[in-house]
Amino acid sequence: MIRLFANANYDFIKWRRWAFSLTGGIMLVGLGFLLTRGLNYSIEFTGGTLVQFELAHNVPTGNIRAALDRVGLTGADVYNFGSDTSYVVRARLGESAAQGEAGTQAVADAVARALDQSVGSGQYQIARREAVGPKVGRELQGKALVAILLSFVITLIYLAFRFEWRFGLAAVVATAHDIVATIAFISVMHLEVSLVVVGAVLTVVGYSLNDTIIIFDRVRENLRKYRRQNLYEILNLSINETLPRSVLTHGTTIATTLALLLLAGEVIRPFAWVMSFGIFTGTFSSIYIAAPVLLWIEKRWPGEDARGARTFGARAPATPAAAAPPAAPTSSPPRAPQPAR
């Protein structure tokens, strides 16, 4: 039998400050992009027009842009979509001259007119055409926001129901981290934020939560099983014990998302990017955000029962001094009496 990371005994928690710096750095970069460039919202959210067309022959982007200028579409984006002969023209509301509900359709018609003039009427095929009015755009913005907030609230309620609140809070912090990190990633990659991408973010949230729960479930079990160890040791033990599972599951999930990213076509690619990143951040946050935050919470508000922790002395087996917080040097519970069982 092949065993990856069998009897692994890494001191994961020791590296938490490094991990915090790393993720903080990524978020700062993301924030920088977010502030300077903003998010690349799809027309679903902004309202506007998108026309995707396939050309029979390769035509330089410059020619298409010039043709669009001639029909008065000066603010529209033109970019290649997947292949050299496949183009997308996108005009968000407010960027183009046309406004209002009918305006978005007028823009789409204008694109067809421009193509008729520049490449000839039989030389292109319109593959996709979207004209979203401002009202629907605003509605979808609201819906996406509601979806994210609602998923937060429901997650919180579920965790409170299944775990003790300390665990729940730690999991929520980890989840919040995932959302922020994913948005930073989206911003850096300049991925188009459509409703499907919001769906991907929520799926990442679910996946990451899933991962956190697997580890916390083991923590809960180990707290009952090993009464002499402190929380620091138990967290490390639990992460190590679930490591083979993590490697395998993340492996299969990465395999399928990579297949989506590379093979499933251009339309689904932003979704696949977000999922691929999400698997990494979800794994990372379960180990380096959820667990240390749980440790920190237990330190601030110590639990009294077996599910809570005893001490946080964190005399990690391998590294006695390096990561040890100053408080509570012993590994036996000084204050919380153990329930007799």
Next chain:
Amino acid sequence: MGKIRQRLYVIGALIIMSIVSLVPRNSKQRVIDQQTGRMKDTTVRRLPINLGLDLQGGIHLALEVDQTKGPVPDCADAIQRAQRVVRTRIDEFGTTEPVVQIQGRYRLIVELAGEKDPARARGIIQRTAFLEFRITDMKNLFKDALPQMDAALRKAGVKARGAAAPSAVAQLFGGDTTKAARDSVAEANAPGVLSSLLFQGQLPGEYLVPEEQWPLVDSLVQRPDVKAAMPRGIELRWGAQSESRGARAYRALYAVESRPIITGEELIKAVARRDPVTNQSIVPFQLSHRGARKFSEETARHINDYMAIILDGRVQGQPPVIRGQIGANGQIELGNKSLQEASDLALVLRAGALPAPLTIVDERSISATLGADSIHDGVRAGVVGVLLVIVIMIGYYRVSGALAVAALTLYCLFTLAGLAAFGFTLTLPGLAGFVLSIGIAVDANVLIFERIREELVHGKSLRLAVDDGFLHAMNAIVDSNVSTILTALILYAVGTGPVQGFAITLIIGIIASMISAIFVVKTLFLIWLQRRPDMVTLSI
């Protein structure tokens, strides 16, 4: 032993149910007839999985009542009327299984699969409804002109088709119809092409055409030589729906005066009611001041005539008879027809009377080729993804991994069957969700197998390790899957079409993976352990 057999029965039943729900079945579809360019019903055999517009191509439109040209008092009512009007118009489009439904309260969703001309769709849908009342051909002018039309057709060399047997002529104009008609048929000697296809209806100016013949008849009466023979002041209008008389379906053709006695502009309101005295369904309506004056003049001249109610060029229901002079307040009597039909008519009247202008707030169209490409790419990604997962699982867990892979095939079967059985729509994001869920689906097995390994390391016997492994992994599996289902439910609640497809696929996938990864794999393990009782090491 008995326990295993019970489990196998359950699995067998699930597999059979899944296969049954996935067997291609006959479904009725309205499709466009290539020869005549008309709609007809056909039965097609197809896989019962609905594809979203993004996969099969088509047009999606969201419409709302246009309030920019003045406020509309009751938008919810207006949109209901619009739904009815749009639905009848869509037929003209020739789309297979069009969707016309109200979303929320104020929005109308129209989906035309496979259609690719959004401008035409917009034109047809946004055109305001036109309502008019016309007197039917009371003097049978059309019928008198039929021989001339037949002659014109004969001259042009149009032959009657096989369906128009001479016996139809006997039936035609048999009974109480005018002498002139009988003479004219007699004069013609041979059955006329057109007249042999028309059956006299119940009232003057009404003719019935067998449903399968009406495209043919319509093409005949559209011919210039036939139109030239049409009596002056008479036009032909088709009935809106086909009606069944006996075993056959007929479409009504009405000869009506070309001058409407009144149009929908004058109509203020119409409701459906049941007459308290006669218990008949009636539709009282009210006309504007100007309309009332005109209407009372006209109806005075046409007492006991039949009045066709024509919406968008199609006659709605059977023309009612005018009993007496009608002023501002009239009523249409529907006899013993149901109240539902009465309220349908009232709706039509109001729709024509108050054409709420519709504005398109969202328009998406995707070409069928792009949809086909998406399916192709999505399936390719799925196949590669599955192969990778199989390699990882069997490479790492050996025989146990092979069991998990066997369960994975069932997982795919269950998920597709779930989509088919509940009639959910598969979209491109849904396809991506399905591929993704294959990767996640093995998670439960990974959790279980790792547990079993741990139990074995702790020195437990094979049988006990397997049992405990499943038992102890359960907590984590349930917790993690429930959290994913919760987020998917939220997505479904707030999402639109494609995103909902994603959420649905994810939810069905998770449920299917719980069944296959836990129940099926456990059963396979039990069988394995039973057949090899002497086994000392587990291939895991």
